[in-house]
Amino acid sequence: MEVKVFQTKVKVAEEFSKFLIEKSANKKTYHIALSGGSTPKIVFDVLAEEFADAIDWNAIHLYWGDERCVDPEDEQSNYRMTKEHLISKVAIPKENIHRIKGENDPKSEAERYSEVLETELPKELGLPQFDMVILGMGDDGHTASIFPHEINLWVSPDNCEVAIHPESGQKRVSLTGRMINNAKTVVFLVTGESKAEKVKIIVDREEGYLEFPASHVAPKTKDLVWFLDAAAAKLLTSFQS
């Protein structure tokens, strides 16, 4: 696990963009699962507006780590957020966009998307392998849409599961641990003071850390990088701003 801390969200976005450019350079295809929520917005804006020319978008295939079970034009849709902040600004072929169809029946969509991953991704150890999975982390330590109250979904034998948001009850389709931990590279993009307490427990492996799904992210390749801003990292013993 590598922890990179930068003073501001914009700096996190810039440094992550350079990281992605380096990782995807000279690759014929590069399969990335994206996180949703609000953190990626600034990252996608910076990537699209400042670094787009350094990426071969014909090689990039976009997937999602999770999606809310809503229409793709709904303001809660992770696909809609990604389209607004990234896809609409770069020359990525539409056939390279593999969205989770939030408008479908959740259980059927989890099955369909599991099949998409089997078909589209190369295999490693018999499982579909992403080149990169980008994750966020909730204030409650969830990641993708695996929440603490349903942490059993992490060890599902399937590639995707239907999850339920603990407060809103909203259904979501999420990658499971076996997809996330089979990736070549896993990146956490976590910013803001509200994340600091869980970042400390999870990164410093404090007592009870395994209650939180984000703690279970451990790619077999060991290529796990946390990109944090100073606010999210402020309680880390290994970092004092």
Ligand SMILES: O=C(O)[C@H](O)[C@@H](O)[C@H](O)[C@H](O)COP(=O)(O)O
């Ligand atoms: O669909 C989602 O909401 C995300 O995939 C989720 O896992 C997100 O990454 C965290 O909840 C952090 O969200 P913020 O970036 O909004 O804090």
